[in-house]
Amino acid sequence: MELEQNYMIYKTGDFQEKWNAYISLLYKPLIENDACMLYDLFLSLDQTSITLEKLLMLYGSYANRFDASKKKLENYELIKTYYDPISRKNIIEVYPPLNAESFLNHDTFSRLFLNQCGSSHFDFVKLHFNDEVGKTNYVDISEKMDLSCLESWTQEKEETYLNLKPEEGKLKYDFDFETFLKGADRIFPMRYRTKENLSRIASLASIHGIDAVDMRKYVQRSINPNTHVFDFEKLKKQVYANQKIIKPTEDPYKMSPVKFLQNKQQGAPVANADRKVIEKLIKNYSFSNEVMNVLIEYCLNQTQQKFSKAYVEKVAASWIRLQVDSKEKALEVCRQENQVKKPAPKLPDWYQNTEQSVPDDDLVQQALSLQRQLGKEKNDEI
Structure with missing residues (x-):
């Protein structure tokens, strides 16, 4: 591991109110304390660019211990790491832990947890999070706040408040x-x-x-x-x-991303999964609509009009590393990518040599004599 390596750290997803309890009671027995400390550090460094050397200093340990803890977080899907071999930069996306119900019903995590902690502790944790694990058939009858006191709120009061x-x-x-x-x-x-x-x-x-x-x-x-x-x-x-079709404006990149994609597929409805991908990228990477639309167009052109979630996210991550934050930069990146061609095969030096030498008179006479002799022998055979 090179100490000069750069890491961009982003927090992604919705962190629930009890996320810290999920880490302490569910994940910690499996990933151990060092990995939990590294997870907290990554969360503290949200939207930060930092070198590995600085990370190790903040973590307070050596590179091999850091790497071991990072792999544990990756194994339990708490982080994802992306690496660009050209720029030699890394992106770390930090994800929220599963809630208790999802964790204890996870085919792999729940079995590992039971194997590590035993049935007694498994029951304890299940009971502790009983409000999540066992409330499927319950109805929320909690008292709601009475907001009638704001019924008299007027536009004038709102303006004063603002x-x-x-x-x-x-x-x-x-x-x-x-x-x-x-x-x-x-x-x-x-x-x-x-x-x-x-x-x-x-x-x-x-x-x-x-x-x-x-x-x-x-x-x-x-x-x-x-x-x-x-x-x-x-x-x-x-x-x-809402599947209302909107005609492209003079600059189609100014359209909303969903309507831009809908126009790209001749007005066909945009799948909910594709909508969620667009929402996620705009939220996590702060892409403007214009940049998002250029990204959509580029990915469709590169994948025979397939809007693949994995490919789109991969390209989006590379654009973050390239600091693409405007339509002009996005179009320039696309133009450069399209100009990349395979190098032409190198030809030998003699192929380019078109100079012709003129034969001397003796050589010409010998060739003509040989032709006449061959012609005569052919006639004799006939």
């Missing part, structure tokens, strides 16, 4: 919030307009090409009239069901 809140808390998205929120006090009351909700709504609209009018309709259908709970998963299902 002016008073810290600058970093304000939202800036390429989404028509003015149309979306206009006259929507009853459809989408102020109490639902949290930063998280507005951010997720704007992100969905941008990726899937949903205008403000349609989005307001979908949001209204996603609020339970009885519990007054905003169901984001229900909103996603409605967005996924």
Whole structure:
């Protein structure tokens, strides 16, 4: 291992509230303390570029111990490592642990856990996480917060609040919030307009090409009239069901990625799996719509119009290493890739030598004499 090697570390996926408990009680008996410490270190270095030498210093150990712990994390799918042999750089993606139910039902992990810890500890852990493992037939009857106190919240109060809140808390998205929120006090009351909700709504609209009018309709259908709970998963299902075809703009790369892909397949609906791949890449790598669309086009051209998840993610990771952060850079990378050709076979030096020598008179006379003699012998045979 070379100490100068560079690592880019990214945290990916949704980390649940109990992720630390899952690591301590489920994974730690299998991967041991050193690997847990390395996992915590990787999480602390999210979106950081760092050399191996610096990593080892922060980890407080030698390279062989670091490598052993990293392999354990890879074996249990807590991290994935990618390597570019050209730039000699690495990308480490850090994933959340499985929850208790998924872990204890995993064909491999659960057997290894039982083998390592025994049936008594297995039952203890199952009981500890009983609210996850055994609540399949239960109904949530918990008391919901009474939000009626915000019924009197007005647009004037909202504007005052936005002016008073810290600058970093304000939202800036390429989404028509003015149309979306206009006259929507009853459809989408102020109490639902949290930063998280507005951010997720704007992100969905941008990726899937949903205008403000349609989005307001979908949001209204996603609020339970009885519990007054905003169901984001229900909103996603409605967005996924939207198959409205949008004609390409003057610059097609400015389209939403899902609609761009839909146009590439002659208006055919985009599969949910493909939508999720696009969402993941934009979330994890912060690709703009333009860069994402160039990436989609490039991958389709390279794979005979197949949108392969593994290939798309591989190309996306290489673009991160190449620091592709604009449409122009993305198109330039594609152009360079398309210009790469196999080198022509090298010909011997004599092949290029076209110079001809003129034979002397004696040699010409000998050749003519030989021709006449051969002709005479042929006639005699006839």
